Amino acid sequence: MKQKEKSVTGWLADFTGTHKNLYIASVLLAVCGVACSIVPYVIMGDVVSRLIAGERQWGIYLREGLLMAVLWLARVIFHALSTTCSHKATFHVLGNIRRQVCDKLARVPLGRVKDTPSGSLKNIIVERIDSIETTLAHILPEFTSNLLAPVAVFVYLCVIDWRMALVSLVSLPLGLLAYMGMMIGYEESFKNTVIKTRILNDTAVEYINGIEVIKAFGKAQSSYEKFKIAAKEGADCYIEWMRRCNVFFSIAMVLFPCTAVSVLPIGGLFVKNGTLAVADFVLCLILSLGLTAPLITVMSYSDDIGRLRTILGEVTEILCWEELSRPEEDKKKPADYSVTLKDVTFAYKEKEVLHGIDMQIRPGTVNALVGPSGSGKSTIAKLIASLWDVKSGSICIGGVDIRELSLEEYNRRVAYVSQDNYLFDDTIRENIRMGRMDATDAEVEEAAKKSGCHEFIMQLENGYDTVAGGAGGHLSGGERQRIAIARAMLKDAPIVILDEATAYTDPENEAVIQSSVAKLVQGKTLIVIAHRLSTIADADCIFVVDDGRIAERGTHRELLENGKLYAKMWKAHIGVKNSEREGVSYA
Numbered sequence: 001m002k003q004k005e006k007s008v009t010g011w012l013a014d015f016t017g018t019h020k021n022l023y024i025a026s027v028l029l030a031v032c033g034v035a036c037s038i039v040p041y042v043i044m045g046d047v048v049s050r051l052i053a054g055e056r057q058w059g060i061y062l063r064e065g066l067l068m069a070v071l072w073l074a075r076v077i078f079h080a081l082s083t084t085c086s087h088k089a090t091f092h093v094l095g096n097i098r099r100q101v102c103d104k105l106a107r108v109p110l111g112r113v114k115d116t117p118s119g120s121l122k123n124i125i126v127e128r129i130d131s132i133e134t135t136l137a138h139i140l141p142e143f144t145s146n147l148l149a150p151v152a153v154f155v156y157l158c159v160i161d162w163r164m165a166l167v168s169l170v171s172l173p174l175g176l177l178a179y180m181g182m183m184i185g186y187e188e189s190f191k192n193t194v195i196k197t198r199i200l201n202d203t204a205v206e207y208i209n210g211i212e213v214i215k216a217f218g219k220a221q222s223s224y225e226k227f228k229i230a231a232k233e234g235a236d237c238y239i240e241w242m243r244r245c246n247v248f249f250s251i252a253m254v255l256f257p258c259t260a261v262s263v264l265p266i267g268g269l270f271v272k273n274g275t276l277a278v279a280d281f282v283l284c285l286i287l288s289l290g291l292t293a294p295l296i297t298v299m300s301y302s303d304d305i306g307r308l309r310t311i312l313g314e315v316t317e318i319l320c321w322e323e324l325s326r327p328e329e330d331k332k333k334p335a336d337y338s339v340t341l342k343d344v345t346f347a348y349k350e351k352e353v354l355h356g357i358d359m360q361i362r363p364g365t366v367n368a369l370v371g372p373s374g375s376g377k378s379t380i381a382k383l384i385a386s387l388w389d390v391k392s393g394s395i396c397i398g399g400v401d402i403r404e405l406s407l408e409e410y411n412r413r414v415a416y417v418s419q420d421n422y423l424f425d426d427t428i429r430e431n432i433r434m435g436r437m438d439a440t441d442a443e444v445e446e447a448a449k450k451s452g453c454h455e456f457i458m459q460l461e462n463g464y465d466t467v468a469g470g471a472g473g474h475l476s477g478g479e480r481q482r483i484a485i486a487r488a489m490l491k492d493a494p495i496v497i498l499d500e501a502t503a504y505t506d507p508e509n510e511a512v513i514q515s516s517v518a519k520l521v522q523g524k525t526l527i528v529i530a531h532r533l534s535t536i537a538d539a540d541c542i543f544v545v546d547d548g549r550i551a552e553r554g555t556h557r558e559l560l561e562n563g564k565l566y567a568k569m570w571k572a573h574i575g576v577k578n579s580e581r582e583g584v585s586y587a
């Protein structure tokens with residue numbers, strides 16, 4: 001939270017880290033470049049004076065001309081070196097920002113990430129961070145040179161004739177006035193365009209992600225319409241802003257470079273009354289012409305700086321998200337792999353969905369969570385998997401509160417197989433290896449065999465080297481779940497949480513999955529969210545969740561004897577099951 005008070009420059013200094021020196025070198029080189037661009041004016045002044053004085057030794061002019069050429073060349077070289085340094089530093093900064101954001105996403109509660117549209121996060125991490133590259137890389141060297149150059153020219157003008165220096169500035173305040181008119185309502189307009197662009201991005205991502213549903217329900221036209229409206233609103237917002245700026249901008253751009261309007265007549269007057277030499281007058285005229293152009297460039301950076309501030313604001317907002325409070329290292333060692341929930345409550349935002357959950361899970365036992373849809377089973381599983389933090393109460397592993405265990409160590413102890421088995425756009429082999437990164441190919445294949453994947457993998461075009469596709473799109477739901485089980489098997493964690501998939505209920509797939517789960521959990525603490533009660537009839541303990549509370553607990557037999565919710569659910573289940581063949585049990 002303390003981080004939130006940090007200024008944009010403070011954040012930038014943080015992101016720059018050890019590469020600050022490159023930025024310093026970039027500024028110093030830019031200053032050298034400015035010096036090289038000013039000295040030719042001094043030489044030019046000398047040339048003009050000599051010409052007017054009637055100097056006829058062409059060798060002098062040649063030498064001075066050559067020196068000017070060398071200085072111009074040096075200026076270009078300094079500029080190139082300066083921007084090379086700033087680009088190098090900037091790429092490091094961008095890498096650092098992206099790394100910090102990605103690390104952060106792994107440390108915040110899952111809900112925080114899920115509640116943010118994936119389009120927005122992707123947009124910030126990829127495009128928006130990328131878009132500040134030019135500004136960050138150019139702003140330091142170019143801001144320095146464009147600001148220093150006119151200051152140096154003005155000082156030189158003062159040295160020649162202070163009156164002419166002041167006369168050359170006459171058009172500046174008028175131009176500034178027009179420019180300020182352009183800045184009225186700038187912040188609001190800029191924010192508006194950022195919001196509209198974000199909406200357009202989110203709509204585009206939603207359109208692509210939901211393409212299957214859109215096609216299936218014939219909603220292509222209405223979904224495209226939504227995208228079209230977002231694009232039009234974005235464009236309108238820009239056009240309206242630019243239309244308002246146009247007049248002021250045009251006036252400012254006309255007024256700024258108008259130095260000659262004041263320098264010519266007033267300088268001529270000074271020459272006429274003999275208070276200004278002709279050579280100095282010519283030099284002042286040349287110098288004043290180059291005075292305002294760099295200042296216009298400096299002012300154009302206000303736009304880039306605004307964008308930089310907005311984007312850094314978005315990035316730092318993510319970096320300030322509250323994290324799961326976990327130590328770097330375990331504070332205590334769990335005595336065993338029992339799981340205990342004490343008076344746990346949990347709310348999604350304001351809506352409390354778990355109200356005082358108490359559960360005792362002995363190590364090495366099979367435990368099931370059953371209950372009506374929406375009763376809170378998955379939420380309990382996710383809290384045990386440490387994806388969210390409880391609102392009150394505690395969850396202990398082997399007698400130690402999970403908030404006293406490091407996330408890394410915790411992840412080694414718990415394998416969570418969710419319904420939503422995401423497969424990365426990588427080979428099947430690497431997807432399974434994610435369970436344990438140092439597993440050999442033989443170990444990967446062994447896990448695949450145990451989880452009933454080997455056969456269908458071998459039938460794929462490139463076997464284990466087949467790319468699974470984004471979100472595992474080329475595999476069926478059942479196949480994806482089996483790969484997720486293989487992954488968990490390879491991880492070999494002592495506590496396994498399994499959210500039983502409801503979607504893949506064909507008897508053959510169900511039997512394969514259940515026998516592979518039975519292999520996965522031998523001797524481990526299993527917590528399974530069961531949708532098909534026959535699979536957990538032999539469980540050591542069944543917890544019946546109803547409306548965010550544990551309504552009943554006990555073995556299958558005990559719960560049937562109770563004759564309450566579980567008995568009713570079993571009756572309903574058997575009604576469906578009677579027509580099917582008997583299921584295989586996990587235990």
Ligand SMILES: Nc1ncnc2c1ncn2[C@@H]1O[C@H](COP(=O)(O)OP(=O)(O)OP(=O)(O)O)[C@@H](O)[C@H]1O
Pocket residue numbers: 111114348353371372373374375376377378379380
């Ligand atoms: N990310 C979320 N944000 C807000 N509310 C949520 C979120 N996830 C779940 N809920 C709500 O919390 C309650 C419990 O949901 P949960 O998914 O834990 O139930 P469940 O028993 O696992 O349901 P199912 O058997 O249908 O998967 C539900 O009312 C659900 O609408």
